[in-house]
Amino acid sequence: MxxxxxxxxxxxxxxxxxxxxxxxxxxxxxxxxxxxxxxxxxxxxxxxxxxxxxxxxxxxxxxxxxxxxxxxxxxxxxxxxxxAERGEFTRRAFLSGRLDLTEAEGIADLVAAETEAQRRFALGQMGGSIRVQYEFWRERIIRARGLIEAEIDFSDEEGVTGAWSDRARLDVRGLAVEMQSAMADLRRADRIREGAEVVILGAVNAGKSSLINALARRDVAIVSPEAGTTRDLIEAVLDIGGYRVTLVDTAGLRDAEGSVEREGIRRARARADGADLVLWLSDSRESVYPDELLERRVPVWHVATKADIADEGDLQCVEQISRHIISTVTGEGMDALLSDLGAFLDSTLRGREPPLIARARHRSALAEAVAALDKALAAEAPELAAEHLRIAADRVGTVTGRVSVEDVLDVVFREFCIGK
Ligand SMILES: Nc1nc2c(ncn2[C@@H]2O[C@H](COP(=O)(O)OP(=O)(O)O)[C@@H](O)[C@H]2O)c(=O)[nH]1
Ligand SMILES: [Mg+2]
Missing domain, CATH: 3.30.1360.120 (Probable tRNA modification gtpase trme; domain 1)
Structure with missing residues (x-):
């Protein structure tokens, strides 16, 4: 109570x-x-x-x-x-100034955390990792504005009206660059919160469905010697090395006869384009490395399958082109593949610093703030520049909730459970 x-x-x-x-x-x-x-x-x-x-x-x-x-x-x-309503305890804590909005969001994320990476990120945010940075930015914008306003007063006295000083300009430009680069973090934050995506591609019968089943430790996809069995995308959500990962099994790539299978192949390629990693599977006995992989911007690992039924010659050949050689029947190579995946996720998602953006809300506020900073930089008249800086500081303030944000509150606290 x-x-x-x-x-x-x-x-x-x-x-x-x-x-x-x-x-x-x-x-x-x-x-x-x-x-x-x-x-x-x-x-x-x-x-x-x-x-x-x-x-x-x-x-x-x-x-x-x-x-x-x-x-x-x-x-x-x-x-x-x-x-109490959803999140009302936290909302009251915010209203009485015990925490800011980003810390409140951290609590919601911590309650929902399923993986180590999610827990770590949420805990940092709950402890103020995002708040501190946004408050720092806001202070610096306000300081730059103060500098310009002092120049306005000063120029009145001297009877000169001129452009605002290089010193303030330098500060504002530095801020714009910093905030712009933080905006790129949304994808990384999304990947930590929502999970990374690994898409399995390859020829028909390469063993794609067998791999997703082996990694998920249950039968999510139908495995069959009949070519063209998997036609739609099949997903399994896994925890690999503390990261949430959505693994996607796809239709085998071939010149398909049926229109359903063709659609499946189109979806497979489209999904792979937005993935964090593609696993290209091929049978060790007929290993191929198609050109289409070289054109992808997404990293691709070549994985040779069915090591248990390949002969010496096959294996020597696939060793040249494959990152991993596996068998879902004997389990050979599976641990190595898993730990490699864990290391890949760690290096792409962890980064040196935790992301400074956790939600789309933060990003759009930052984008508006950066746009205002750019307008300030483009303004000759110091009065105009000062006004744009005021807007920029306001936008940054909406992230922490320093600036009145009645309309944001419902959005933030709606996602809480009752009792938090
Ligand atoms: N011996 C052996 N057979 C496998 C292995 N992986 C898959 N297969 C067989 O290869 C056929 C096609 O497998 P599937 O996973 O459906 O391939 P997909 O078409 O790429 O999804 C099935 O008959 C599987 O039992 C493996 O590691 N060793
Ligand atoms: Mg399949």
């Missing part, structure tokens, strides 16, 4: 108020019916020293549904209370 009535409600149900921050055992009693509900630990936090910044009280009850329902009924009888 959070808010001014928290203490009164706690007292009505648990009796004597415990000292702040000290877990205390109490009998919970329905104040209306006088009936015992549970034996529970209760906790109490002072306004200004709680998660929401308000007076907070907690019941740690035995979790049976009947217990919780009886407690809710008792709370209802106390009056003046209502169930």
């Amino acid at each position: 959070s808010g001014p009535r928290a203490d009164a409600a706690l007292e009505a149900i648990a009796g004597k108020l415990p000292p702040y921050r000290q877990a205390s055992l109490r009998s919970l009693v329905d104040p209306e019916r006088g009936e015992a509900i549970d034996e529970a630990l209760v906790l109490r936090f002072a306004p200004g020293a709680s998660a929401t910044g308000e007076s907070v009280a907690e019941f740690h009850v035995h979790g049976g549904r009947a217990v919780v329902e009886a407690l809710f009924a008792a709370l209802d009888a106390v009056g003046g209370l209502r169930p």
